[in-house]
Amino acid sequence: MSPAEHALKYPEIWRRFTPRQTLTRYAWYVGAVFIAAWSLHNLDLPWEYLSDAMEQAMDLFTRMVPPDWNVLDEVLHALIETIHIATLGTIISVFIAFPIAFLAARNTTFNSLTWAIGRFILVASRSVNTVVWGLLFVAIFGPGPIAGIWAIAFRSVGFMGKLVAEAIEEIDEGAVEAIEATGASRLQVLWYGILPQVLPVIYGTTVYRWDINIRESTVLGFVGAGGIGILLYSTMNLFRWEQVSVLLVAIFAVVVISEFVSAAVRQRIT
């Protein structure tokens, strides 16, 4: 059968989507493009600044090399402070997130009001960015690492609480029932029935959040909350670009290493 005969015999061509499906799909695409175009139009961006952006970027880059390694001592000190902020913040957040996760999990909460409170705390903590928490705590504790530690802790509570609460909701109820059947108190049920089941999740999310927090704490300094960000911000404002490159290398190294460590630890425990 030649293709022409074949077409005569079977006039219908196979299509993956019906015309209606295709149309709605294209409608979505057009809608998305329209919204983006409308946004760009309303933002009224000064596109002419883009014309020399490449030049400016190259200019920055040439000023950054060669890096001025003399500041390395200062940079390492700031880097250690950054790691401390991330680690201490993560430790504090575990202690706050844990009880809230129990409130926010349907099977361990007391009633729907406590559940709603737990959920609200988690959502509010996650919606506010670490840097915004930083602004808040700098206003309270003054500039310095303490503000950073609390900012990290408050932002992490939402993340860890959400994941732990989900883990609590997915536990095997059999173990809980078995322990309840022995006449255990509520606290004992929690300790022997629920905790062992969610403990690996708690360890995993803590280590995971720790590596995110390392990355977040590198910028806390921009609002005065300690860490390497303070140094980065001040050297940038002084236009010492050959020092900025040292800072960027240091940040790159610490973030990549922490990601690696976190992945390795998580692989071991799960």
Place this chain on the structure above:
Amino acid sequence: MTAPAQSAAAEKLEWHTIKLIENPVYRYGLVTLAVAYVFWSVGSLDIDWPRVAHGLPRAGDMFARMFPPDFSRWELLSRELLVSVQMALAASLFGMVLAVPLGLCAASNLAPRPVYLVARFIIVLTRTFHEIIWAIFFVKIVGFGPLAGVLTLIVVSISFISKMLAEDIENLPPGQLEAVRATGASFPKLLIYCISPQALPRYLGVSIYRLDANIRHSTVVGIVGGGGIGQVLAASFKRYDYDFSLAILLSIVALVFIGEIFSNWVRSRLR
């Protein structure tokens, strides 16, 4: 067996909860190390304790001044919120489109080795630096305002979406890829008939998730001068205008919440 011997045997077999690290030496060693670390780190941080001690009354004072939230400047508030949303929308679409070539280059089963390595390096480099560092750079390059914010969000979106896309393509079953290649299909045809039907749904899902993430991040790029609501928030904190700050914060929480609901709704429909 006599009764005492029996109970002694039972004691030996006493049940205990499963420990993550079975060896007690290692377990307690790790705990000791952790406690030692906390003391060392708190000691080595230069903390202005008297200033911190003032913190609690200050916090009380601040919260007192935050209530009730001041929505009287709602015009400014809604205008800047809209700017943030528009920044997120525009950046998401640009990022989504630009992420496709980079994502294809970063898939080891499609791209030649050197291209793959370069693309992966770009992704790692852009992902490592926090978006606020990018924002600061773009503010230095194109000046204050939403343009810097949009550029930042575009860079961050490209990096995230292309990473997910590359991983998706790498996880495709090799069978289909081989089958389409065996028919002698060209590279564009391979993309249209093999890659896109399998990777498109997840790519769209990731892009929608990125939109939601961009809404969250668009609220902070303003803090370093990237335009949008973040700039207003930072200014209100500097002026101790705490009741307005709370109004902004509540609006951001509401906006993020709506964005999350929208993103979840679209992604559940995509599945």
